[in-house]
Amino acid sequence: MKETHRFISGILFFFAFLTSLLIIFILFFLLSYGLKIFQFISFKDFFLNPVWNPTGYFKNDYGLLPNLWGSFLVTSLALIIAVPFGIFSAIFLSEELRKITWLYNLTKGIIELFAAFPSVIIGLFGLVYLAPLIQKIFSLSSGLCVLNGGIILALMSLPTIISLCEASISQVPLTYKEASYALGVSRFQTTLKIVLPTAKSGIIAGILLGFGRAIGETMAMLMVLGNSPIIAKSLFQPTRTLTTTIAIEMGETAKNTPHFFALFMLGVVLFIISFIVNLIGNYFAQKRIKIII
Amino acid sequence: MKIKIKFENFSLWFGNNQILKNINLEIPEKNVTAIMGPSGCGKTTLLRAINRMNDLIPDTKVCGKVFIDNENIYDANVNLLTLRKKVGMVFQKPNPFPKSIYENIAFGLKVHKFKNIKERVTKALIDANLYDEVKDNLYRSALNLSGGQQQRLCIARAIAIEPEIILLDEPASALDPIATAKLEELIHKLKKEYTIVIVTHNMQQAARVSDYCAFMYLGELVEFGKTEDIFVRPKDKRTEDFLLGKYG
Ligand SMILES: Nc1ncnc2c1ncn2[C@@H]1O[C@H](COP(=O)(O)OP(=O)(O)OP(=O)(O)O)[C@@H](O)[C@H]1O
Ligand SMILES: [Mg+2]
Numbered sequence: 001m002k003e004t005h006r007f008i009s010g011i012l013f014f015f016a017f018l019t020s021l022l023i024i025f026i027l028f029f030l031l032s033y034g035l036k037i038f039q040f041i042s043f044k045d046f047f048l049n050p051v052w053n054p055t056g057y058f059k060n061d062y063g064l065l066p067n068l069w070g071s072f073l074v075t076s077l078a079l080i081i082a083v084p085f086g087i088f089s090a091i092f093l094s095e096e097l098r099k100i101t102w103l104y105n106l107t108k109g110i111i112e113l114f115a116a117f118p119s120v121i122i123g124l125f126g127l128v129y130l131a132p133l134i135q136k137i138f139s140l141s142s143g144l145c146v147l148n149g150g151i152i153l154a155l156m157s158l159p160t161i162i163s164l165c166e167a168s169i170s171q172v173p174l175t176y177k178e179a180s181y182a183l184g185v186s187r188f189q190t191t192l193k194i195v196l197p198t199a200k201s202g203i204i205a206g207i208l209l210g211f212g213r214a215i216g217e218t219m220a221m222l223m224v225l226g227n228s229p230i231i232a233k234s235l236f237q238p239t240r241t242l243t244t245t246i247a248i249e250m251g252e253t254a255k256n257t258p259h260f261f262a263l264f265m266l267g268v269v270l271f272i273i274s275f276i277v278n279l280i281g282n283y284f285a286q287k288r289i290k291i292i293i
Numbered sequence: 294m295k296i297k298i299k300f301e302n303f304s305l306w307f308g309n310n311q312i313l314k315n316i317n318l319e320i321p322e323k324n325v326t327a328i329m330g331p332s333g334c335g336k337t338t339l340l341r342a343i344n345r346m347n348d349l350i351p352d353t354k355v356c357g358k359v360f361i362d363n364e365n366i367y368d369a370n371v372n373l374l375t376l377r378k379k380v381g382m383v384f385q386k387p388n389p390f391p392k393s394i395y396e397n398i399a400f401g402l403k404v405h406k407f408k409n410i411k412e413r414v415t416k417a418l419i420d421a422n423l424y425d426e427v428k429d430n431l432y433r434s435a436l437n438l439s440g441g442q443q444q445r446l447c448i449a450r451a452i453a454i455e456p457e458i459i460l461l462d463e464p465a466s467a468l469d470p471i472a473t474a475k476l477e478e479l480i481h482k483l484k485k486e487y488t489i490v491i492v493t494h495n496m497q498q499a500a501r502v503s504d505y506c507a508f509m510y511l512g513e514l515v516e517f518g519k520t521e522d523i524f525v526r527p528k529d530k531r532t533e534d535f536l537l538g539k540y541g
Contacts, residue, residue, distance in 0.1 A: 099351060136384030175388040179447070182346060183401040183454060193400065197393055 029272060035263035037062065040258040046265060052229040052240070052248065054259040062262035064269060066231050071167050071270075072147075073232055074221065075214045076152030078157055083207055085154070086161030090206075091191060094160070094170035108166075113161035123220030126152040131224065145224035147235040152220050164209060164285065168202020169195060200281035201287045208281030211240035212274050218243040242270040297458065297488040298343060300514075303357035305342060305351060308327050312338045314502040314512040317355070320505070325480060325489045327503035327520065329496065332541040334509045336492040338387070340460050343490065345373060358482040361458070380404060381451030384466055387443035388449070389435035392419075394427050397435045397446055401454045413453055421449035441472025443462040448479065459483065462489040465498065475533070477502050496536060500524055508532045 037046060041062060049063030110137045129144030161292060180190040196203070226238025227248060232263050240248075246263050253259045298320040312335045320326045337429055344360060345366060358365045364454045380496065391398050395535040398414045407413055413429075418424035423445040427438070430536045435446055444464055451459055460479070465473040480502050483489060495500050499506055506520040508529070516532045518525060527533040534540065 007530070153461065173388075175384065178346065178349070178384065178388060179388045179450075180367075180400075181349065182344060182377055182382040183403065184374045184376070184382075185404050185451070186374055189404055194390060194473065 005152045021213045023275075027268075029283065030264055031270055032054070033270040034243075034263055035261075037132035037258060037261035037265045040261070046262070048226045050231055052245065054253070055108065058137060060258065062258065063267075066229050067240055067245045067266055068269065071145055071215055071241040071243070073239065074149040074153055074225070074241060075211060077235070078148065078153035078214050079207065079211060080156035081150060082158050082210060086158055086197075086206065086210070087165055087203060088201075089158075090169050091195075095187075095191065099288050101159055111159050111162055116164070117156075119217060119220040120223070122152055122156055122233045123223035125222060126224035134236075138236055142226060142254050144224055144239070145236050145238050146225070146232050148224040149221055149239070150235070152224050153214045153217060156217060158213045160208040160213050161206045164206030165199070165203050169198040170279075171202075174200045177285065186223075192213070205281050205284035205287075208284065212278045212281060214223065215241075215277070216243060216270070216274050218247050222247060239256050242266050246270075294324075295322040297361065298490070299360040301341075301358040301360065303342065303359055304355065305338060305347065306354040308340075308352045312512055313342065316385065316514050317509060318514055319516060320490060322486075322488050323484060323486070324504040325484050325491060325502050326505040326507065328490065328492045328507045329494070329498040329535065330509035330515075331535065332494070334464065335512045337462055337508055339509065340382075340462055340490060340492050342371050342456065343460055344377050344382055345533050350375070356377060360469075369439050375438065378454055379456055380458045381454070381456035381461060383444070383447045383462065384450055384462050385463045387440055387447055389438070389443050391430045391434065391436055394435045394438070394446060395431040398450050398453045401450060407454070417449040417453035418446075418521065420444045420452055420483075422475060422482075423449055439472070441468045441475060444468060444472070444476060448483075452483070456487065458488045458490065461489065463492050463494060466494070473498070508535060510535075 016276065024110060046062055047064050049061055050065045051061040052065045052066045053059075053061040093104065093107060097107060115268065126148050127144075130148050133143065134140065134145065134148055135143035141253060176194055176227055177190055180194045185193075221241050221244050225240065225244060228238040229240045229245065232239040243293075246266055249259070250263055296319045298318075300316045300318040303313060303316040304311060316339065328339060330336050338347060342355070343361070343366075347355075355367060357367075359367060361376075361380070364371070390400065392400070395414055398417050399410050402410050403415055415424065423442060426442060427446075435443065438446060440535065444467070448459075448461075448464075467478050468476065468527050477498070480489060480491065484504075489503065491499075505518065505522045506523045507517045508515045508523065508527075508531070510531050516527065516529045518528075523532065524536065527536060
């Protein structure tokens with residue numbers, strides 16, 4: 001018995017080790033190419049340059065900012081939409097719908113199914129349905145813009161946010177709620193002041209992991225953002241993100257050129273952001289589990 | 294002697310199970326009334342009928358009336374929030390909020406829009422005989438307190454919002470003898486200001502703390518009277534058996 005236990009944890013440890021090694025390897029791989037861009041341009045020309053124009057007539061610009069700004073803008077917009085909606089849905093699910101077991105299970109099933117949706121399908125929805133709608137409502141020349149991307153990304157990160165928030169809200173012990181009701185506190189106040197703060201770790205984890213999902217999304221963003229490498233100043237302008245620039249340009253650039261290295265450096269930035277966000281998100285998810293146990 | 298709470302032909306069902314059977318009971322004001330009976334006989338349910346916490350359990354049905362100060366709390370137009378502010382409750386297992394000691398008490402005060410929160414928190418802690426033990430750690434998590442301290446914190450939380458009635462559901466079941474003694478001392482002190490209803494398994498405890506005593510069996514109220522009378526001359530055979538420890 002003890003032998004098998006040791007054997008299994010040995011295997012688990014081995015794979016965990018392998019995964020960590022792989023992640024380090026990928027980072028090194030990205031860095032080994034990415035850092036070479038600084039043989040051609042200065043740090044300042046990469047990190048602080050507001051222009052991305054790798055095939056300019058006189059001068060090539062490899063500025064991080066338009067790409068980073070695009071990612072930041074679209075992801076933030078997505079979270080602004082998805083977080084309140086996600087938390088509200090999670091509350092509704094765990095506090096109301098749970099009483100009707102079949103409907104609760106059905107809804108959760110649909111949400112999980114939606115999480116596994118291929119992103120190209122959701123992108124298609126943005127391209128074919130949302131774009132004309134946005135174009136018409138705001139009388140724009142094109143509906144492929146930051147707003148469209150934000151809505152699509154919100155849709156894509158909602159399942160993560162709802163699932164994690166719901167799990168954590170429904171684990172708030174009934175005794176806390178009873179204690180609050182017994183003080184003559186309304187359901188609304190109890191949810192706001194007792195349930196949500198108690199479920200805080202899980203909610204933060206949900207938001208961060210939702211963010212992690214959103215910032216790495218590529219295919220759907222390619223389809224709905226309009227792909228113009230400018231620093232967008234409004235929700236109705238097209239833009240680029242870290243992911244879409246890499247996806248669009250990597251295929252058409254020659255190996256070992258400054259352009260090639262610059263794309264790798266974008267990859268490094270993306271990797272670091274999502275690594276950190278996921279790390280913090282998982283930390284909060286772990287914390288949530290510890291509190292409950 | 295003024296009657297504070299009065300059950301009148303009160304019955305309660307969870308689904309198809311009748312839990313309380315035609316209860317008639319008059320609980321006097323500013324006294325301690327103990328509710329005794331074997332496990333599962335409906336003591337907790339009876340207690341939770343007084344602040345309508347049973348409403349939270351799906352599929353609950355009631356019939357009959359419960360009066361507090363001559364107002365039937367099962368009337369359609371009764372405000373549950375006002376009722377529960379007036380009827381404080383302390384649960385079987387201590388259940389402080391996962392907040393600081395201070396916040397645990399301030400929460401109810403803020404919701405009910407009391408002023409001078411800080412003074413009131415201090416006063417509630419003093420009244421609950423807890424202040425001296427926690428006064429230097431008011432902003433530490435209440436979850437770090439011992440079981441007995443947590444239970445007194447729950448009492449402080451309940452009395453802070455100035456209820457008239459306090460319901461205690463086996464408040465000592467998770468406590469050691471010293472903590473229990475402190476709690477009983479506290480109950481004794483509180484009955485000067487509040488009407489107290491306490492559920493207990495423990496006959497000695499009932500004898501020590503209560504002025505009146507009700508004995509329940511399988512959802513029925515078998516006997517009610519002054520504690521000394523019930524313990525010395527039980528009228529019903531079932532009460533006698535219980536007092537002799539025949540129900541375990
Ligand atoms: N939430 C509930 N749903 C359905 N039935 C319940 C519920 N709570 C209690 N009951 C049933 O009601 C009956 C009385 O329960 P109650 O908790 O009032 O007993 P009690 O006298 O307090 O017992 P104990 O001394 O063990 O605490 C029991 O048969 C119990 O199974
Ligand atoms: Mg009970």
